[in-house]
Amino acid sequence: MSDDGRHGLTIIAFIGSVFSPYYAWSAEKDPFAHCAMNVVLYGDRGRFAMTERRAASLSRGPDHIAIGPSAMHWDGTALTVRIDERGAPLPHRLRGTVRLEPRGFTAGPFHLDRAGRHRWWPMAPSSRVEVDFDQPDLRWSGGGYFDTNDGDEPLEAAFSRWTWCRADLPDGAAILYDVHHRDGGGQNLSLRFSADGSRREIRPPPAASLPATGFWRMPRETRSDDGRSRVLATYEDTPFYARSLLASTLGGEPVRAMHESLSLDRFRNPLVRLMLPFRIPRPLAP
Template sequence: MRRLDLALPETPKGDAWRDALPALPDTPGAYRWFYADVTAGEYSAVCIFMVGSLFSPRYSAGVKRGALPLEHCAVNFALYHRSTRRRWVLSEYPRAAVRVLGGGRVLHIGRSMLEYGLDGTVCMEVDEQCAPFGGPLRARLVLEPQVMAADEVQLVPGLPHYWRALAPRAKARLEVLSEDVVAEGMGYHDSNHGEELLGARLPGWHWARVHGPEETVVDYHLPGGVAPLRVTAGALGTKSERRPLLAEARDTSLTGWGLRVPARLYAGNEPVDEPRLLESSPFYARVEARRDGLDVMGEVADFRRFHSPFIRWMAHFRTRVERAV
C-alpha cells in the first residue's frame, strides 16, 4: 500500500504509539479508522475518525471507479443517555490532513481533530453539525491510557485487515458543550485498517469490550470458523491471543432489520445482561449492557449488506456531506 507524503511512520509496538500517527491509506478500497468509546455515569458516547469511511455509500459505490480513501473521510459521534441516543453526527469530507502540534501528532477532518499527545493522552475534538439536518455539536473526549497498547493483529489469516487496541483501558473525560454534559468514566480506543473494501472478502464481525473493576477484556469474533481474538488489559499487563472456538454457539436474536445480534452480552463466560440497542440499521448494530461494575459495549457489522444499492441509498439519510475546511 502506497503512503502519503504527509503521513508519519507506521505505529511502533509498545508505548511508542503515543507520539506517532499511523500512515494514512491512499489506494482504492483501503481504509483506516480510529475508534473510541466512553462510559461515564448515565452517559456513554462513541467517536470515530475514518479515512475511507465504512459508512460512506459514495465510497462503496465508487471504489470500482478508483475512489480513494482520502476522498471519503468522516467523523462519527454519538451521545447516549441511559442507552437512548441523544445526538448523532456523521459528516463526510473529501480530504484529511496530518500535522505536528507541540511534538504530538494531529489528524484533522473538517473542523474536528484527533491528537496523540507526547504525554500519552488521546484527545478527540468534534465540531460538527448533527446529521442529517440537526444543529451544531461540539464535544471533547480525552483519554489517559492506564495500560500498554496491544500488539497489532491480523483479523483473518490471508486477508489484509488489521486491528490494534491502542488504549484498551483508559481514564476518560467527556465534555459535550452543546448539551451541557461533563462526565468522567472509563474509556477505550482502538484502530482498524485494511487494504481492500470491507465486505469484499471479509463479510463482517462482531466484537465487545468489557470494563471490569480491575481489567478490560475485548473479544473479537470473526466469520468462517476463524478463532476469535481476545485482548486482556489490567495490572498484569496487556495480552493478545487467539481463543478456541466455543463448543456451543451462544444464543442470538434478530433486530427489526433482520440483523443477528447476541441475545446476551458476556464478561468472559459470565452473562452480564440482555443488550440494549444503541444503534440499529440493516447492516450495523451497536449494543450496551451494564451490571454490578461490569460495562459492555459492542458492535455487529455485516458489510456485505451495506454494499446493496438499497442500503447505500438509505445511508444517505444519516450522513452530511461537507466541503473541505
C-alpha cells in the same frame, strides 16, 4: 461509557471511510477524498454526526489529525479530541472536548484475515475519559478504549459479519472479537489485558445468544463465562449495524459490556447503500 452507565460515546476518525457509499461508488477509490469524523453520543441526549469531507479538509501528522472543524491531538500522555460537527438528517450540533488518558499500551496489532490485509490494534484497552460538551450540554467521566484499524481492501471483500465487545475489569479490560470470513471459517479473538496493557491468558468463553434488534432485526450474539448475556440497552439499530450495552460475566466478573454487531452482507446491499447519504452527507465544497 460513563461511570453511572447513563451515557456512552464513540468517536472514529476515518481516512477512506469504510462505510461511505460515495467511496464505494467512486471510480478513483482515493481514500483521502473520503474522510470523516464520526461522533455518536448514546443515552438520553443521543446524537449522531458523520459528514464526509474531501482531501482539502484533511490535515495530519505524527501527533494529530484534523478533518474539517474537528481534530485529535496526542500530547504524550493524553489524546484530546475537539469536536464541532452537525448531525443529519436533523441538523443538531455536536460541539465539545473529549480527553482520553490511557493507563497502558498493548504490544501491537492483530490480523483479522488469513491474508493479513486487515489489521486491528486495541492500543489502549483500559483508559479514562473526560467528556465536556457545550452542545448538547453534557459532562461525564468514565471508562474508555482506543484502537486503530487499517486495511488494503473493502471490509465486505474479506468478511461476511462480526461481533465485538469490550468490558472493564477490576484489573484491566476484556475484549471479544468474533470475525466470520467471506470465504468460510472465521477467527475468535478472546483477549484480556492488565491495566498497563500487558496481555493475560483467557479461555474463549462459550457462545451466548442474544435477541435480534427490535426494528431492523439485526442478529446479535456474544460470549460469556456462563453462556448467558442480557441486553440492557440498544443504542443503534440500523439495517447493517447494532450497538448495545450488555450484562455478562467475563473473567469471573459481572460486567457491563459495550457490544457491536456488523453484517457486511447487509451493508453491501445496494438498497442499504442508497439509504446512507441521509445519515452521511457530503458537502459540495471542501
